[in-house]
Amino acid sequence: MLEYMLLRLSLVVRGRFGGRGETGASLVEYALLLALILLVAILAITFVGGSTANQLNNTGQSMFNSP
Numbered sequence: 001m002l003e004y005m006l007l008r009l010s011l012v013v014r015g016r017f018g019g020r021g022e023t024g025a026s027l028v029e030y031a032l033l034l035a036l037i038l039l040v041a042i043l044a045i046t047f048v049g050g051s052t053a054n055q056l057n058n059t060g061q062s063m064f065n066s067p
Contacts, residue, residue, distance in 0.1 A: 002040075009036065 013029055025033075 006036070 009032065013032060
């Protein structure tokens with residue numbers, strides 16, 4: 001799914017900005033790149049945070065339930 005989104009985004013950016021002979025990246029391209037990086041970072045933090053919380057809960061429960 002992520003690969004499809006990246007491919008689609010690159011095609012949109014190329015179609016919109018690629019045919020004009022511009023050199024360098026425009027502000028819009030930087031904004032799109034930043035948005036994509038933020039999305040991936042938020043998803044990664046959410047996943048790692050959830051699994052870490054589960055591990056801590058399991059550890060706490062095993063300590064509380066031990067004789």
